[in-house]
Amino acid sequence: MITQAFTLPQRTLMGPGPSDVPPSVLAAMGQSLVGHLDPSFVAMMEEIKKMLRQVFLTENEMTFPISGTGSAGMEFCFTNLIEPGDEVVIGINGVFGTRMADVAARCGAEVVKVEVEWGHIIEPAQIAEALNGRSPKLVAIVHAETSTGALTPLGDISKLAHDAGALFLVDSVTSLGGCPVRVDDWGVDVIYSGTQKCLSCPPGLAPVSLSPRAMEAIAGRKTAVQSWYLDVNLLANYWGDGARVYHHTAPITMNYALHESLRLILDEGLENCWSRHETNHFRLKNGLAEIGLGIASQEGHQLWQLNAVTVPEGTDESGVRKALLNDHGIEIGPGLGPLAGKVWRIGLMGYSSSEENVDRVLAALKTLL
Amino acid sequence: MITQAFTLPQRTLMGPGPSDVPPSVLAAMGQSLVGHLDPSFVAMMEEIKKMLRQVFLTENEMTFPISGTGSAGMEFCFTNLIEPGDEVVIGINGVFGTRMADVAARCGAEVVKVEVEWGHIIEPAQIAEALNGRSPKLVAIVHAETSTGALTPLGDISKLAHDAGALFLVDSVTSLGGCPVRVDDWGVDVIYSGTQKCLSCPPGLAPVSLSPRAMEAIAGRKTAVQSWYLDVNLLANYWGDGARVYHHTAPITMNYALHESLRLILDEGLENCWSRHETNHFRLKNGLAEIGLGIASQEGHQLWQLNAVTVPEGTDESGVRKALLNDHGIEIGPGLGPLAGKVWRIGLMGYSSSEENVDRVLAALKTLL
Numbered sequence: 221m222i223t224q225a226f227t228l229p230q231r232t233l234m235g236p237g238p239s240d241v242p243p244s245v246l247a248a249m250g251q252s253l254v255g256h257l258d259p260s261f262v263a264m265m266e267e268i269k270k271m272l273r274q275v276f277l278t279e280n281e282m283t284f285p286i287s288g289t290g291s292a293g294m295e296f297c298f299t300n301l302i303e304p305g306d307e308v309v310i311g312i313n314g315v316f317g318t319r320m321a322d323v324a325a326r327c328g329a330e331v332v333k334v335e336v337e338w339g340h341i342i343e344p345a346q347i348a349e350a351l352n353g354r355s356p357k358l359v360a361i362v363h364a365e366t367s368t369g370a371l372t373p374l375g376d377i378s379k380l381a382h383d384a385g386a387l388f389l390v391d392s393v394t395s396l397g398g399c400p401v402r403v404d405d406w407g408v409d410v411i412y413s414g415t416q417k418c419l420s421c422p423p424g425l426a427p428v429s430l431s432p433r434a435m436e437a438i439a440g441r442k443t444a445v446q447s448w449y450l451d452v453n454l455l456a457n458y459w460g461d462g463a464r465v466y467h468h469t470a471p472i473t474m475n476y477a478l479h480e481s482l483r484l485i486l487d488e489g490l491e492n493c494w495s496r497h498e499t500n501h502f503r504l505k506n507g508l509a510e511i512g513l514g515i516a517s518q519e520g521h522q523l524w525q526l527n528a529v530t531v532p533e534g535t536d537e538s539g540v541r542k543a544l545l546n547d548h549g550i551e552i553g554p555g556l557g558p559l560a561g562k563v564w565r566i567g568l569m570g571y572s573s574s575e576e577n578v579d580r581v582l583a584a585l586k587t588l589l
Numbered sequence: 590m591i592t593q594a595f596t597l598p599q600r601t602l603m604g605p606g607p608s609d610v611p612p613s614v615l616a617a618m619g620q621s622l623v624g625h626l627d628p629s630f631v632a633m634m635e636e637i638k639k640m641l642r643q644v645f646l647t648e649n650e651m652t653f654p655i656s657g658t659g660s661a662g663m664e665f666c667f668t669n670l671i672e673p674g675d676e677v678v679i680g681i682n683g684v685f686g687t688r689m690a691d692v693a694a695r696c697g698a699e700v701v702k703v704e705v706e707w708g709h710i711i712e713p714a715q716i717a718e719a720l721n722g723r724s725p726k727l728v729a730i731v732h733a734e735t736s737t738g739a740l741t742p743l744g745d746i747s748k749l750a751h752d753a754g755a756l757f758l759v760d761s762v763t764s765l766g767g768c769p770v771r772v773d774d775w776g777v778d779v780i781y782s783g784t785q786k787c788l789s790c791p792p793g794l795a796p797v798s799l800s801p802r803a804m805e806a807i808a809g810r811k812t813a814v815q816s817w818y819l820d821v822n823l824l825a826n827y828w829g830d831g832a833r834v835y836h837h838t839a840p841i842t843m844n845y846a847l848h849e850s851l852r853l854i855l856d857e858g859l860e861n862c863w864s865r866h867e868t869n870h871f872r873l874k875n876g877l878a879e880i881g882l883g884i885a886s887q888e889g890h891q892l893w894q895l896n897a898v899t900v901p902e903g904t905d906e907s908g909v910r911k912a913l914l915n916d917h918g919i920e921i922g923p924g925l926g927p928l929a930g931k932v933w934r935i936g937l938m939g940y941s942s943s944e945e946n947v948d949r950v951l952a953a954l955k956t957l958l
Contacts, residue, residue: 222640222852225613226633226845231623238622238841244594249842250619253607253791254600255920264595271591287793288657288818291837295818323817416838422622424656424793424840446815448692449657449664466925468660469785471793472607473618474840476595483591551624556835 234581235553236366236526238416238423239569245421248480249473256470264479265459271482275396275490276411276429278403284459285425285478286450287471290393290414293426295323296450297389297410301434303443304328307356311342311372314365315556316391327446332356338558339368339517339528344376351384359386364395367556369517369528371399378407387434393417397485398497398525398569409434418525420570421481424474497524500573504566507582511589516563525573528563537561540588548584603950604922605735605895607785607792608938614790617849618842625839633848634828640851644765644859645780645798647772653828654794654847655819656840659762659783662795664692665819666758666779670803672812673697676725680711683734684925685760696815701725707927708737708886708897713745720753728755733764736925738886738897740768747776756803762786766854767866767894767938778803787894789939790850793843866893869942873935876951880958885932894942897932906930909957917953
């Protein structure tokens with residue numbers, strides 16, 4: 221028998237996500253529940269859709285949060301767009317591109333992989349080469365690779381995709397809110413994100429947006445979407461503007477949290493929010509340089525919100541992380557895959573991206589190295 | 590620009606779910622976040638698994654919450670068990686049996702439907718007839734049909750399923766915590782639930798449990814599970830006892846809430862919790878009878894936690910619901926499908942199942958009818 225409520229330690233979250241959650245978002249989540257079809261909740265859903273459009277910089281009608289985490293958002297995008305046999309070109313420069321290829325294959329896609337060294341970006345020329353002689357259904361790119369800290373520019377790749385007759389699909393899990401993500405300007409047709417990175421909301425929802433072109437492609441499907449839970453045709457009637465048709469029960473308190481976290485970002489100003497991430501990244505980068513630490517990902521394409529820091533030769537990589545957690549209350553992340561043991565991942569996402577946190581982690585690293 | 594945090598009205602939730610959430614569960618959810626691989630969160634995950642086993646009355650190792658709502662739990666079960674061409678016998682006596690057939694078909698199942706009138710239970714003889722000459726992969730039943738208020742006994746159907754060489758799959762979304770659900774005693778192989786009914790936790794997670802027999806069947810699959818997000822082989826490494834392998838990012842605060850809600854149920858005592866639901870059901874049923882209202886579902890098989898109340902001839906069904914909500918702050922639910930306009934659904938689930946709430950809704954109905 222567990223006789224007492226679980227008490228959690230205080231942490232400062234400076235890993236690859238989740239990020240710290242502002243007090244007013246935690247407070248929003250602690251409000252008592254209304255029903256998921258209550259007029260007040262329906263009004264909140266409408267405001268969430270509006271605010272998500274502002275954060276994604278899109279006019280897309282179909283913009284709403286999926287009731288699952290970021291990876292459910294990824295699966296939502298592929299499962300709705302792909303029919304068995306469809307060809308998909310996927311850029312792979314880290315964990316999440318690798319995951320997209322796995323998800324797409326399970327939807328029956330013929331996957332064409334464009335693989336580059338982890339830490340580097342996907343170059344337009346590499347996509348152009350893969351598209352040569354092909355007319356795939358989708359070209360899919362991870363905008364901000366959380367596993368490596370690289371930010372792939374999207375404009376030219378979008379143009380290549382469209383010229384080849386493909387839809388352009390983007391993973392913005394770590395980019396949204398932390399650096400420019402311009403869905404309409406960049407011609408992104410299908411995009412997903414997560415709540416627990418630069419939106420500073422707990423994990424549990426995956427904002428998505430689909431262009432009219434993407435919705436047209438879905439309307440033209442010859443087979444049913446293989447997932448009932450993620451079928452956009454059903455979700456459109458639940459999240460749409462018309463009479464709501466019961467589908468699943470939305471995670472009510474998670475939506476309370478998302479509403480408040482979006483409100484905070486728009487209150488700060490989306491561009492101010494990006495600038496804050498930029499400023500704190502350079503403060504960290506300069507401070508790291510002073511103690512002899514560099515950033516591993518490709519120069520000129522380093523993420524502001526997630527810094528892959530090269531672990532010096534002979535340093536106990538996991539020992540430093542454990543000491544940061546246990547002695548300083550600061551969580552940072554390890555490297556994954558080929559970067560395991562070689563980098564630390566220091567996140568400066570959303571509410572965690574502050575001058576104070578940068579200075580704290582630098583001071584702590586100084587004592588530990 | 591939305592300048593203020595969203596303020597929600599106070600409601601008493603007596604519909605088909607969500608139910609009211611106890612203050613300590615709301616408080617748990619408002620705690621600041623730790624990382625999803627933090628040692629403290631890993632310890633919480635272990636306690637959640639243990640408590641879920643106690644609530645499901647099972648020794649099944651594979652017992653944990655899916656990071657989605659109850660319907661994601663349904664999809665998890667079918668997507669892991671079904672391969673294209675597998676035969677499945679599904680009992681259909683309401684919305685959720687109908688949904689199971691849809692989900693199973695999208696997984697490629699050959700669905701054999703056993704359909705009975707809504708409000709009635711699935712009889713063992715009906716399953717026996719469907720199994721005659723068949724050896725399906727699964728027999729699937731909704732234990733407590735939230736759409737009709739009928740509780741189908743499971744023991745005999747489980748035996749029939751096993752005698753036919755099938756696995757037995759159960760929807761316990763509305764039953765778990767509100768009436769006996771004995772996974773091991775009843776030989777249930779695959780079961781899913783939701784958090785927002787008798788567990789009195791907000792919606793957003795789907796507890797599931799799989800027997801060793803079910804895991805063996807999954808191990809023998811010839812094709813990949815079509816969902817990456819719901820693939821139990823990957824989830825087992827994230828929720829398992831060994832070294833945790835990153836899969837998705839668990840909804841951290843939802844797990845805080847589930848931990849506390851399970852703790853409250855076990856602190857009350859699982860059987861005491863069932864009894865409370867039973868007592869309050871009969872208090873409601875008797876009170877309804879006094880004002881001339883009856884329960885629509887099959888006598889002898891009426892749910893304690895969800896009461897489908899027959900709307901009297903000539904009564905404005907939706908008008909009464911709206912007045913309950915707006916003038917009394919009480920949410921009840923409408924009928925669905927063939928029961929639309931014919932019943933109200935009054936939930937007495939989890940924290941909402943109290944003498945006080947029964948008396949409040951009866952008093953309010955008296956003033957409105």
